[in-house]
Amino acid sequence: MILAAAAALAAAASSDAPADVSVTRRGDGGFEAIYTLPRAAPAWGFFRSSLAAEDRQPWRPRSWTVLTPGVRLERRGAYDALVATDGGPVPRTVRVRVAPYTSELLSDYVPALRLGEDGIALFDGQFSLFSVATPAALARLGPDPEAGPIIDTSTRVRFRGGGASQLRLAGDTAGYRRGNSAGTYGLFGVPGAVEQGGMATVVDPQMPAWLAADIRTFTPRLLDHYRKLLGSPGDLRPTVLASWAGADKQGASLNGGVLKGLVLMRISGAAATRPSPPLRTLAHRYIAHESAHFWLGQMVTYDKAADNWIVEGGADLLAIRALGATEPGYDMRAALQKSLTDCLAASKLGGLSSAAQRQDFQVKYDCGAILSLVAEKVAGGDFPAFVRRLIAANAGDGAVSTEEWLALLESHAAGRNLATRIRPLLNQAQPTARGWTELLTAAGIRYRLRPDQTPELL
Ligand SMILES: [Zn+2]
Structure with missing residues (x-):
């Protein structure tokens, strides 16, 4: 009786275990993700399944190649999913080759950013998944999967650096270490971070030199200014990450996104290749507003x-x-x-x-x-x-x-x-x-x- 109870407890504990995925950089610049799935299920859906911005088609099939036999990457309803090919459970270990997808999504953070010759920032959120009892359940899920019949025991992402591809984390680094990140980029082989007082500025080595020099000078000074005025940003390790998206288009554009502990900025356009005081002020205002949220917006936020x-x-x-x-x-x-x-x-x-x-x-x-x-x-x-x-x-x-x-x-x-x-x-x-x-x-x-x-x- 006692033995049976102990066995039942152990089973309950293992079914609550998180999915685990280790993500390692390969020699060819791509990545290998190895999933260890905690339970038998015929399909695993990805929480972040936004379509690509350019053609409104799923981006994962262009980026991910499933290497493990017996499982396929499919689109089911509004979700990308790993689905068993024989109707049985998806194997408990699934290997995937990931070619970083660096284009914008319709409504989510960019899965990867190229930073310089060898640098890649990879978003951990793209790996998070949940299981369903039948693949057909995916097609009926609305935009909030948590409202549907899914099993979510969270996904622990482990970026593996080491060797030539030094790893730096930017975003919800405390959550990442706990295994329930609210969004963290793993920066592989990205040089030239300016760091002080636990706050970092990372600028794309391809950024036009005048702008790179300006952001590298302005941002640490600004963060230091805020810290003096507003105090320590708690357990946040704020990072401002500025990436260069190329000079293909005319004019200049600046966009980005904000995660807990991370301001992400993408600058592009031919006009940004030459010194421009208005663009500089625009970039400063953007960095200053978004970085202020490390305190007002993240240390304290609003409900409604x-x-x-x-x-x-x-x-x-x-x-x-x-x-x-x-x-x-x-x-x-x-x-x-x-x-x-x-x-x-x-x-x-x-x-x-x-x-x-x-x-x-x-x-x-x-x-x-x-x-x-x-x-x-x-x-x-x-x-x-x-x-x-x-x-x-x-x-x-x-x-x-x-x-x-x-x-x-x-x-x-x-x-x-x-x-x-x-x-x-x-x-x-x-x-x-x-x-x-x-x-x-x-x-x-x-x-x-x-x-x-x-x-x-x-
Ligand atoms: Zn804001």
């Missing part, structure tokens, strides 16, 4: 989308102030005036908290920056101090709500009814500038009224 102005507007104000402090000639007043003007225009259509329902994805930055300016003013001109208190006050659940933000604001400005003035701006359309100008007045922010009754910051 209606509250996202707190971190987006706050990151914008931190970025504007950081550029003012580090870049000679940067016009902070003009940047804030643009936020205010755009905020007033958007406010005519509805309150800030319902902006997403109106498909307005910009106003959270603009009005959020102005509300952050109010917080800065009542905190004696020290917005970073306000952010530090916000982080400390919400360390418990790591999330801040609008009411919690307003309560902190009130604690700096008793008797000025700032929260009472702000709530209507969040919840109702503002046909005129009056609600906002009265808030500026109550906060003590200097402005003059133009003939059309709109405010101009002084």
